[in-house]
Amino acid sequence: MxxxxxxxxxxxxxxxxxxxxxxxxxxxxxxxxxxxxxxxxxxxxxxxxxxxxxxxxxxxxxxxxxxxxxxxxxxxxxxxxxxxxxxxxxxxxxxxxxxxxxxxxxxxxxxxxxxxxxxxxxxxxxxxxxxxxxxxxxxxxxxAYSTIAACLLPKVFTMSELQGTYETVLGETLDQSAFRRKMKDLDLLEEVEGEKRQTLIARRPTTLYRLKAAPSVFDRRI
Amino acid sequence: MxxxxxxxxxxxxxxxxxxxxxxxxxxxxxxxxxxxxxxxxxxxxxxxxxxxxxxxxxxxxxxxxxxxxxxxxxxxxxxxxxxxxxxxxxxxxxxxxxxxxxxxxxxxxxxxxxxxxxxxxxxxxxxxxxxxxxxxxxxxxxxAYSTIAACLLPKVFTMSELQGTYETVLGETLDQSAFRRKMKDLDLLEEVEGEKRQTLIARRPTTLYRLKAAPSVFDRRI
DNA sequence: GTAATAGTGTCTTTAAGACACTATCCA
DNA sequence: TGGATAGTGTCTTAAAGACACTATTAC
Structure with missing residues (x-):
């Protein structure tokens, strides 16, 4: 030794x-x-x-x-x-x-x-x-390549909250349509029953989502 | 303490x-x-x-x-x-x-x-x-996202050798045209003076390349 | 109605993949 | 010339970006 x-x-x-x-x-x-x-x-x-x-x-x-x-x-x-x-x-x-x-x-x-x-x-x-x-x-x-940003949110979140989180993580603004399309294509989220208002003043209620699985990576940029 | x-x-x-x-x-x-x-x-x-x-x-x-x-x-x-x-x-x-x-x-x-x-x-x-x-x-x-594969080659190499190295690293074959286009777009290689034959039998000589800089990442897949 | 955010449709642009083609060398 | 690899051109496909549009609520 x-x-x-x-x-x-x-x-x-x-x-x-x-x-x-x-x-x-x-x-x-x-x-x-x-x-x-x-x-x-x-x-x-x-x-x-x-x-x-x-x-x-x-x-x-x-x-x-x-x-x-x-x-x-x-x-x-x-x-x-x-x-x-x-x-x-x-x-x-x-x-x-x-x-x-x-x-x-x-x-x-x-x-x-x-x-x-x-x-x-x-x-x-x-x-x-x-x-x-x-x-x-x-x-x-x-x-840009994974769902870890979702770990900065509660288990259940809205699509806007998720997009906002990605935007602060990446330091750039993202296009709403492209973001939602990408999330839909990746099929990593599932809808949750329930409604949500975002602020106090009135507006349209929102679908809630959660991750289907633990944080995972994908092959292309968000 | x-x-x-x-x-x-x-x-x-x-x-x-x-x-x-x-x-x-x-x-x-x-x-x-x-x-x-x-x-x-x-x-x-x-x-x-x-x-x-x-x-x-x-x-x-x-x-x-x-x-x-x-x-x-x-x-x-x-x-x-x-x-x-x-x-x-x-x-x-x-x-x-x-x-x-x-x-x-x-x-x-x-x-x-x-x-x-x-x-x-x-x-x-x-x-x-x-x-x-x-x-x-x-x-x-x-x-798939960087030039580290080039570290498996000598400082100077041919485009085919580089492609071959990427192929063994990634475990998949790559299209020659797309590979060269990508390499050209990324502008990470520079030509080196000199000629090279790949095997003993006769064929067209090849351009030699080297990395312009230390291994670096890029944003999209090869 | 308006304000406000949720959500969609579609055109454009860019990058990747497929694949055939031409080029240049040596024997 | 033919064999072999080098290197190019171009069409197709897929994904990303831009951006305008519609939807649904509270007030």
């Missing part, structure tokens, strides 16, 4: 994103401990080798403990590893990005998350700005 | 792929040390916190030391982390995939790499079969 090298620190960091006032926002949390105690940073923590089965288990544990959130969509982004990213020494951050509908945050469950514009989260400790950037790129890239 | 948890083992594993007889192949290496000593596995090794600046540095060091290869295209795939993937304990493998032109392997530099079909690499230790699968999916996915 070859000599063992000093083991790096291993953490999990989560870029939790939502939509606030039509723009993407990242959720930050003031750090409990040194280094950077009290400074807003990505939601994260050590991997607990005694209780976490794998990295996803760590993510679930941390999201629940630190943000009071469960059942979110999340997926691994990539890892950031090196000597200089953490003052404690050589470290690995297995980065995830997670999406949460704003309705889940306004509910009582969420802890006091700081919501900052994803495009300008302010100065962040470690290499967290880079991680946020990677998450934004991933979301934008996947937005 | 919160209590420190037992630190996981951190390794880097590389899915080195090339083309052999028109099919994708993975390069394996017999393991020097326990566990699974002598068993073919992905090229990998511990992160050396004393000498590796970051994970990419570890990849470069390992590729050079264990395969005698330098200057390859490689990129991070994702990490695989958990309690049960390595008998030594909770571990993180930061997985990379790398592409190498077959010509570089046949040269004297390469060590004794085992080349196995990527679609059937045989039984592998740890979760290396899963990592190979992830690499194949990534290559296939990116193949």
């Amino acid at each position: 070859q000599p063992e090298y000093e083991r790096p620190i291993v953490t999990v960091d989560i870029v939790l994103m939502t939509i606030v006032e039509g723009a993407l926002a990242v959720a930050l949390l003031e750090r409990d401990n040194a280094p950077f105690q009290g400074v807003p940073a990505l939601i994260g923590g050590y991997v607990h080798t005694d209780e976490d089965e794998d990295a996803e288990a760590a993510v679930r544990r941390i999201l629940k403990a630190k943000a009071g959130l469960e059942g979110l969509f999340f997926e691994q982004l990539r890892s950031f590893a090196g000597r200089d990213r953490d003052p404690r020494g050589w470290s690995v951050s297995i980065a995830y990005f997670a999406l949460v509908p704003p309705s889940l945050l306004s509910g009582g469950t969420g802890k006091t998350l700081l919501l900052r514009p994803a495009s300008a989260p302010g100065e962040l400790p470690f290499d967290h700005e880079r991680i946020v950037l990677a998450a934004r790129e991933r979301l934008r890239g996947k937005g | 919160q209590p420190e948890y037992e630190r996981p083992i951190v390794t880097v594993d590389i899915v080195l792929m090339t083309i052999v007889e028109g099919a994708l192949a993975v390069a394996l290496l017999e393991r020097d040390n326990a566990p699974f000593q002598g068993v073919p596995a992905l090229i990998g090794g511990y992160v050396h916190t004393d000498e590796d600046e970051d994970a990419e540095a570890a990849v470069r060091r390992i590729l050079k030391a264990k395969a005698g290869l330098e200057g390859l295209f490689f990129e991070q795939l994702r990490s695989f982390a958990g309690r049960d993937r390595d008998p030594r304990g909770w571990s993180v493998s930061i997985a990379y995939f790398a592409l190498v032109p077959p010509s570089l392997l046949s040269g004297g530099t390469g060590k004794t790499l085992l080349l196995r079909p990527a679609s059937a690499p045989g039984e592998l230790p740890f979760d290396h079969e899963r990592i190979v699968l992830a690499a194949r999916e990534r290559l296939r996915g990116k193949g």
Whole structure:
């Protein structure tokens, strides 16, 4: 057996994103401990080798403990590893990005998350700005080719809400007719019984939809 | 400062792929040390916190030391982390995939790499079969939307060779006319002076090309 | 009726696929 | 000349974009 090298620190960091006032926002949390105690940073923590089965288990544990959130969509982004990213020494951050509908945050469950514009989260400790950037790129890239944008909405939504979500994820406006045609062709949504008004003032009621299956990718742009 | 948890083992594993007889192949290496000593596995090794600046540095060091290869295209795939993937304990493998032109392997530099079909690499230790699968999916996915396939060829290549490479990466045949039109529209190649024959028997000489820039993505399928 | 959003129809433009054709070389 | 691959032209098909139009509600 070859000599063992000093083991790096291993953490999990989560870029939790939502939509606030039509723009993407990242959720930050003031750090409990040194280094950077009290400074807003990505939601994260050590991997607990005694209780976490794998990295996803760590993510679930941390999201629940630190943000009071469960059942979110999340997926691994990539890892950031090196000597200089953490003052404690050589470290690995297995980065995830997670999406949460704003309705889940306004509910009582969420802890006091700081919501900052994803495009300008302010100065962040470690290499967290880079991680946020990677998450934004991933979301934008996947937005055009998958249904993940729907994870920023409640389970049931209107076609306009879905289109609006895609528009903020992609950062461009979409044609209503083309959007609906594409969604219909892809056959990923199913209608839900019930009616909905969008604002207080009067107008035509709307069909409600939900995803037929878990978020999935498709071959062509929206 | 919160209590420190037992630190996981951190390794880097590389899915080195090339083309052999028109099919994708993975390069394996017999393991020097326990566990699974002598068993073919992905090229990998511990992160050396004393000498590796970051994970990419570890990849470069390992590729050079264990395969005698330098200057390859490689990129991070994702990490695989958990309690049960390595008998030594909770571990993180930061997985990379790398592409190498077959010509570089046949040269004297390469060590004794085992080349196995990527679609059937045989039984592998740890979760290396899963990592190979992830690499194949990534290559296939990116193949249709990027120029990475060109990394499986020498710097200078013919249009037919490029098309052939795309065909093996994507696992489907492509129309010659459409392929050339697409390549021309994308304007990612530049002509190189010089002539080339493809086989021994006589035929028309061919224009040679090279990538204008580092591998990049485009918005639509090939 | 009007205001407001929901939803459709259709023409245009663009990209991809199919496939036959011509070009250029060597033996 | 024929064999072989290089390279082009053009028609068809499919998807995306533009944009105007109709529908249904509250008031």
